[in-house]
Amino acid sequence: AQKVTQAQTEISVVEKEDVTLDCVYETRDTTYYLFWYKQPPSGELVFLIRRNSFDEQNEISGRYSWNFQKSTSSFNFTITASQVVDSAVYFCALSEGASTGNTPLVFGKGTRLSVIA
Amino acid sequence: DAGITQSPRHKVTETGTPVTLRCHQTENHRYMYWYRQDPGHGLRLIHYSYGVKDTDKGEVSDGYSVSRSKTEDFLLTLESATSSQTSVYFCAIAGGLSSYEQYFGPGTRLTVT
Numbered sequence: 001a002q003k004v005t006q007a008q009t010e011i012s013v014v015e016k017e018d019v020t021l022d023c024v025y026e027t028r029d030t031t032y033y034l035f036w037y038k039q040p041p042s043g044e045l046v047f048l049i050r051r052n053s054f055d056e057q058n059e060i061s062g063r064y065s066w067n068f069q070k071s072t073s074s075f076n077f078t079i080t081a082s083q084v085v086d087s088a089v090y091f092c093a094l095s096e097g098a099s100t101g102n103t104p105l106v107f108g109k110g111t112r113l114s115v116i117a
Numbered sequence: 118d119a120g121i122t123q124s125p126r127h128k129v130t131e132t133g134t135p136v137t138l139r140c141h142q143t144e145n146h147r148y149m150y151w152y153r154q155d156p157g158h159g160l161r162l163i164h165y166s167y168g169v170k171d172t173d174k175g176e177v178s179d180g181y182s183v184s185r186s187k188t189e190d191f192l193l194t195l196e197s198a199t200s201s202q203t204s205v206y207f208c209a210i211a212g213g214l215s216s217y218e219q220y221f222g223p224g225t226r227l228t229v230t
Binding site: 033035037043044045047050091093095102104105106107108109110 | 147148150152157158159160161162165167175205207209211212217218219220221223224
């Protein structure tokens with residue numbers, strides 16, 4: 001069975017600090033996809049990144065970076081030099097691969113990040 | 118942004134009444150999903166569709182039914198609403214083999230009194 005665990009329920013940091021959001025997943029499939037979504041206070045869900053199970057290369061996008069480690073079943077998200085606009089709930093999600101196409105997402109419970117000016 | 122709309126955006130209804138939520142997409146994507154979001158639970162899958170008239174149940178499907186008679190619309194029906202169905206409902210779409218990302222609609226806040 002699939003499972004995603006985000007152990008950090010809430011994190012509070014001061015602006016310009018770096019912060020890492022943890023995500024640990026469980027799956028029996030060898031092909032799967034990992035995602036991060038951002039939900040700002042306005043409520044919409046914003047797609048941030050997708051990672052394939054066969055590509056462990058870390059990714060950087062501006063102040064955002066993601067560290068994918070299959071050995072520890074983790075897909076952690078780091079925000080460098082945090083800003084108030086980063087305040088949101090962040091969700092990690094997992095989708096198992098299927099030869100027929102897309103499969104539903106299994107979400108973690110989310111981490112609420114508050115960045116204080 | 119993916120073209121996904123949900124209607125209504127907010128609804129208050131009484132226990133025992135039927136409610137239908139609509140998800141409409143303009144992307145011609147094959148896959149559509151209904152999730153509910155509740156505090157402490159993240160998002161959980163209710164039902165999903167992998168084509169017109171092709172649907173399947175998710176983790177929390179009890180008390181819900183869905184229909185998809187055309188590619189662009191995916192309807193979620195609460196046959197007899199209960200207070201436990203008070204939630205925020207999100208629709209998502211995905212394009213299939215060439216696009217595994219799911220893009221979400223703006224959500225519908227449903228309150229059952």
